[in-house]
Amino acid sequence: MEQIIQQLINGVSLGSIYALIALGYTMVYGIINLINFAHGDIYMMGAFVGYAITTFLGLGFIPSLIISMVACSILGMVIEKIAYKPLRNSSRISLLITAISVSLFLQYIMVYFVGPETRTFPNVLESNRITFFDGSVILDTKNIYILVITVILMCTLQYVVRRTKIGKAMRAVALDKEAAELMGINVNKVISYTFAIGSALAGAAGVLVGIYYNTIDPLMGSGPGLKAFVAAVLGGIGLIPGAVFGGFFLGLVETIVSAYGGSVYKDAVAFAILIIILLVKPAGLLGKNVKEKV
Amino acid sequence: MKKKLSAVLSMVLSLGLLAGCAGGATSTSGGGTSDTIKVGVNYELTGEVATYGVNLNDGVQMALEEINANGGVLGKQLEIVTVDNKSSDTEAANVSTRLATRDKVVALLGPATSGNTKAASPAAMQNKIPLISGSATADDVTVDANGKVRDYIFKTCFSDSFQGVMMAEFALGDLGFTNAAILADSSSDYAQGLAKAFRDTFAANGGTLLSEEAYQAGDKDFKAVLTNLKATNPEVLFVPGYYEEVGLIVRQARELGLNVPILGGDGYESPKLTEIAGAENLNDVYYSSHYSPNDTAENVVAFNEAFNAKYSKSPDAFNALGYDMGYLLKDALERAGEADTEKLKVALEETDGFEGVTGVLSIDDNHNPVKSVTIIEMIEGVPTFLKKLDPK
Numbered sequence: 208m209e210q211i212i213q214q215l216i217n218g219v220s221l222g223s224i225y226a227l228i229a230l231g232y233t234m235v236y237g238i239i240n241l242i243n244f245a246h247g248d249i250y251m252m253g254a255f256v257g258y259a260i261t262t263f264l265g266l267g268f269i270p271s272l273i274i275s276m277v278a279c280s281i282l283g284m285v286i287e288k289i290a291y292k293p294l295r296n297s298s299r300i301s302l303l304i305t306a307i308s309v310s311l312f313l314q315y316i317m318v319y320f321v322g323p324e325t326r327t328f329p330n331v332l333e334s335n336r337i338t339f340f341d342g343s344v345i346l347d348t349k350n351i352y353i354l355v356i357t358v359i360l361m362c363t364l365q366y367v368v369r370r371t372k373i374g375k376a377m378r379a380v381a382l383d384k385e386a387a388e389l390m391g392i393n394v395n396k397v398i399s400y401t402f403a404i405g406s407a408l409a410g411a412a413g414v415l416v417g418i419y420y421n422t423i424d425p426l427m428g429s430g431p432g433l434k435a436f437v438a439a440v441l442g443g444i445g446l447i448p449g450a451v452f453g454g455f456f457l458g459l460v461e462t463i464v465s466a467y468g469g470s471v472y473k474d475a476v477a478f479a480i481l482i483i484i485l486l487v488k489p490a491g492l493l494g495k496n497v498k499e500k501v
Numbered sequence: 502m503k504k505k506l507s508a509v510l511s512m513v514l515s516l517g518l519l520a521g522c523a524g525g526a527t528s529t530s531g532g533g534t535s536d537t538i539k540v541g542v543n544y545e546l547t548g549e550v551a552t553y554g555v556n557l558n559d560g561v562q563m564a565l566e567e568i569n570a571n572g573g574v575l576g577k578q579l580e581i582v583t584v585d586n587k588s589s590d591t592e593a594a595n596v597s598t599r600l601a602t603r604d605k606v607v608a609l610l611g612p613a614t615s616g617n618t619k620a621a622s623p624a625a626m627q628n629k630i631p632l633i634s635g636s637a638t639a640d641d642v643t644v645d646a647n648g649k650v651r652d653y654i655f656k657t658c659f660s661d662s663f664q665g666v667m668m669a670e671f672a673l674g675d676l677g678f679t680n681a682a683i684l685a686d687s688s689s690d691y692a693q694g695l696a697k698a699f700r701d702t703f704a705a706n707g708g709t710l711l712s713e714e715a716y717q718a719g720d721k722d723f724k725a726v727l728t729n730l731k732a733t734n735p736e737v738l739f740v741p742g743y744y745e746e747v748g749l750i751v752r753q754a755r756e757l758g759l760n761v762p763i764l765g766g767d768g769y770e771s772p773k774l775t776e777i778a779g780a781e782n783l784n785d786v787y788y789s790s791h792y793s794p795n796d797t798a799e800n801v802v803a804f805n806e807a808f809n810a811k812y813s814k815s816p817d818a819f820n821a822l823g824y825d826m827g828y829l830l831k832d833a834l835e836r837a838g839e840a841d842t843e844k845l846k847v848a849l850e851e852t853d854g855f856e857g858v859t860g861v862l863s864i865d866d867n868h869n870p871v872k873s874v875t876i877i878e879m880i881e882g883v884p885t886f887l888k889k890l891d892p893k
Contacts, residue, residue, distance in 0.1 A: 213728045214725060214728055217724040217728060220724075325745050325777070327773075327776040330779070343758075347756055420722070421752070421779075422721070422749065422777055430719065461722075465729070468714070470725065471716070
């Protein structure tokens with residue numbers, strides 16, 4: 208029993224990280240139908256920005272989180288302007304290939320500048336242990352921070368998309384880009400905002416992961432990036448609640464697989480889930496089957 | 502067929518050599534002119550594993566310079582030919598061929614890693630020149646896949662599996678534990694070798710293995726497997742692997758309240774281990790290593806001081822291994838009586854009780870050393886010399 212509760216805690220902490228990265232994926236896909244494979248690397252950049260701020264400027268957790276989010280949103284907008292915007296009317300495959308190139312570019316530009324070795328993230332969050340059942344179940348306060356921040360960011364995002372003017376514009380662009388333009392919406396601006404918000408979430412995830420695992424390296428984005436992609440597809444790509452659901456689901460599945468002795472196969476299971484979903488219910492578990500516009 | 506081919510190859514090579522040497526001094530026994538003995542040094546001085554190669558090379562150079570300053574070997578000075586293999590397999594093989602055929606060295610020292618050493622071996626075998634590696638720990642460096650010993654290849658560091666054996670004996674004998682769990686890196690031969698040796702030795706000497714889990718290099722989240730291991734209540738955890746994952750494992754184990762001793766091998770050797778795991782979590786962690794600068798043995802202290810004076814830093818395990826290799830070569834040359842590759846090979850095979858700074862060393866039938874391992878204990882994140890453990 209204690210073991211099951213402990214594993215649930217492990218799974219939820221892992222899942223909240225996946226969920227946070229998946230949110231950015233799903234937003235960008237929802238608006239311009241682009242699977243932004245560079246998203247995981249923006250998350251890596253966020254971790255490095257947070258590292259630089261806490262190590263060299265000595266700032267605390269909240270300022271580094273905010274600065275890292277701002278830096279990543281600027282980076283996201285720049286990437287969109289330079290790499291994706293010129294290709295907006297090209298085929299989706301060329302956008303996809305560009306996204307993969309941007310991902311590799313970010314990874315190796317960082318290897319070039321900061322070196323390939325692992326760095327340790329400073330311990331800026333007080334880590335206390337809360338124990339239950341005579342110490343057999345342990346909950347780290349870092350887990351609570353990560354979960355709470357994930358939930359706050361998700362609620363903010365949901366509020367922005369549902370209740371604000373820019374959110375309304377985003378939904379309009381997602382529904383029909385040309386019609387939205389005819390109604391006087393500046394599509395370029397909306398797409399820019401989408402990238403800014405999505406990348407800011409990735410930046411926050413980077414800092415949180417840096418604190419949680421306390422190690423960062425330039426190639427850290429590719430693994431979680433792919434997992435977040437699986438999570439987004441699992442929940443229904445383009446759907447914000449779907450990304451959250453998919454993230455937590457994937458975190459729990461991986462933990463359960465490890466708990467039953469299959470730790471070596473946990474990545475295989477994650478990608479097997481992706482294949483099964485794409486075969487059985489391509490719209491995702493929370494998605495509705497909509498006919499593709501022709 | 503293979504023999505024929507190598508015979509033809511060596512004929513071609515020697516023809517080329519004769520042509521190259523025409524008019525020059527001819528030295529049939531190999532190993533330089535009449536008043537020097539040529540020693541080839543083949544190290545990773547640049548490239549991705551350059552830190553190992555450079556540190557080993559520093560140790561080797563220091564030993565050889567000392568030997569020359571003290572009158573050389575057999576009345577001759579050592580002539581050192583150092584070539585960088587750029588951390589690449591192909592380059593290591595090329596360098597080895599060049600040193601063996603063009604420079605006609607009496608012995609080849611290096612490379613540092615097991616992979617590069619294996620790549621450099623065929624040239625040494627074909628030219629019948631002893632190759633000594635001070636740091637290639639893979640089991641199959643000196644012995645091929647069929648269990649046949651590679652005649653001219655030697656190593657002076659213990660093998661991967663040997664560390665597993667010694668740590669199992671340490672857990673049973675010195676720490677007095679009877680049950681253990683293993684968490685091994687399934688993506689590395691090194692970790693698998695250690696895990697297998699530990700498993701076999703631990704079970705053969707009356708210990709019980711409660712559970713065994715695996716992870717893969719690059720994993721960051723170990724909490725699920727650690728929760729599993731914790732549920733079996735092991736007295737000790739054996740975690741063969743490299744410091745990056747081990748650091749995270751130690752930290753996450755302590756965060757989950759798994760406070761049992763953790764044992765491992767020389768993959769723990771890095772200041773990064775303390776950074777990643779956090780000093781406060783790094784207690785009760787023991788690993789086997791080649792050398793500790795805190796060792797109080799007389800020759801180790803002397804080596805430390807001399808090294809400090811020369812390079813103004815304290816030596817690490819690779820410096821010490823390189824240094825020992827230099828002196829082992831001197832010792833073997835003296836026992837061989839002349840700078841002849843064949844006699845040197847026999848002398849190396851007969852090495853018994855050579856006293857180096859990394860321990861007393863004898864060469865066994867498989868050209869591997871039988872030597873003591875150094876056990877390092879982590880106290881508040883500081884690697885501390887605990888003891889030297891001799892093989893049974």
